Amino acid sequence: MEYSPPPFFKRGPSLLTRFTFFSLLSVCLLISDARFNYLQIFRQGIGAMVYPVQRFAALPGSLASRVGSFFVTQSQLQRENEQLKRQELRNSAAVQVQKSLQTENQRLRQLLAMRERLPRDFLAAEILYGNRDPFTRRVVVDRGLQNGVSAGQAVVDENGVIGQVTRVFPWVSEVTLITDKEQAVPIQVVRSGLRGVTFGIGYDGTLELRFMPVNADIQNGDLIVTSGIDGTYPPGLPVAVVSNVERNAAYAFARIACTPSAGVSSSIQVLIVATTDKVPANPAVEEQPSLKIKKGKR
Numbered sequence: 001m002e003y004s005p006p007p008f009f010k011r012g013p014s015l016l017t018r019f020t021f022f023s024l025l026s027v028c029l030l031i032s033d034a035r036f037n038y039l040q041i042f043r044q045g046i047g048a049m050v051y052p053v054q055r056f057a058a059l060p061g062s063l064a065s066r067v068g069s070f071f072v073t074q075s076q077l078q079r080e081n082e083q084l085k086r087q088e089l090r091n092s093a094a095v096q097v098q099k100s101l102q103t104e105n106q107r108l109r110q111l112l113a114m115r116e117r118l119p120r121d122f123l124a125a126e127i128l129y130g131n132r133d134p135f136t137r138r139v140v141v142d143r144g145l146q147n148g149v150s151a152g153q154a155v156v157d158e159n160g161v162i163g164q165v166t167r168v169f170p171w172v173s174e175v176t177l178i179t180d181k182e183q184a185v186p187i188q189v190v191r192s193g194l195r196g197v198t199f200g201i202g203y204d205g206t207l208e209l210r211f212m213p214v215n216a217d218i219q220n221g222d223l224i225v226t227s228g229i230d231g232t233y234p235p236g237l238p239v240a241v242v243s244n245v246e247r248n249a250a251y252a253f254a255r256i257a258c259t260p261s262a263g264v265s266s267s268i269q270v271l272i273v274a275t276t277d278k279v280p281a282n283p284a285v286e287e288q289p290s291l292k293i294k295k296g297k298r
Contacts, residue, residue: 121274123147125155127267128172137180137202137264139163143272144171152232154273160238160261161185161226162270173272177264178239179205187239188227192217195227198239198258205265207240209256214247216254224258234273238262 013021033040123143131138143149145168155162155175163177176183181202187209188195194216198207212218222242228235240258247254 123149123272123274125173125270125272127175127270131174135202137163137177137183137200137205138166139175139177140172141175141270141272142172144169144173146170149173149272154233154237155270156237156273157262157267157270159263160240161233162262162264162267164232165272175270178207178260178262179264185233185239186227186230187224188235189218189242190223190225192222194218195229198224205260206243207258207260209242209258210253212254212256214249214251214254218242218245218254218256220245223261 125141125143127139128142129140131140141155149165149168151165151168153165155165161178163175163180163183165173166176167174177200178185178198179200179202181200183200185198185207186195187198194212196209196212198209201208209218209224220242223238224240224242226233226235226237226239238261240260242256243259244257245254246256
């Protein structure tokens with residue numbers, strides 16, 4: 001027995017008819033859109049309507065990606081920050097070395113200028129370290145007997161007198177600074193021509209000009225240079241500047257404090273001046289024949 005649907009269910013065109021119709025419609029739409037762009041506005045409208053739906057559908061994935069990217073970026077920024085800090089430290093060290101080299105270069109140039117002022121040979125040296133004795137003012141330089149250094153030679157920097165070589169070893173030498181309490185330097189006041197001797201104080205890095213009369217022509221700001229009469233220090237080298245003069249009629253001598261001209265506690269590169277010409281020895285006092293007194297007979 002053949003089954004047929006009830007008459008009130010209207011099925012419409014057959015499948016083949018609908019397939020043919022929609023196929024032709026699709027071809028027509030494709031051709032019209034490809035040649036005349038009739039559907040461009042329609043597509044834009046459909047895209048504008050669908051865009052919120054697309055964004056909403058992509059929101060979970062976008063949030064997950066952003067959260068992951070945040071943590072990755074955070075760790076990356078921390079690593080970059082640490083690298084930049086290390087690089088900054090290295091650059092800071094390089095800048096400090098550069099500044100040190102510039103300062104050293106400037107001092108060396110000034111030492112060369114001092115060399116031109118000195119009328120004799122010299123030996124460039126570098127201060128290695130200070131003496132361990134807290135009650136003395138001495139340093140050790142990197143030149144010794146192997147370099148021709150001898151005790152008694154003067155040591156200067158670009159600004160003036162530093163001290164004097166007091167002990168010599170094969171490869172190093174010990175220099176007693178002019179601020180040491182046992183160091184004395186014959187000097188002359190440039191303005192007035194007065195001669196005298198400065199002595200180191202030993203504890204505060206200053207000098208004292210002793211045995212100057214109360215009425216001596218000396219005042220604050222006077223430049224003191226080496227007199228050269230001892231045969232050790234070349235004449236005319238800056239030694240100090242008078243910083244304080246105290247005169248008291250109750251005492252025979254004035255109390256005069258001086259500030260060293262040279263970088264006694266800061267210089268690194270120095271010059272060891274060759275020994276000056278030997279000063280003639282004092283003429284020997286001839287012994288007078290003793291007078292023999294004869295006792296007369298009474």
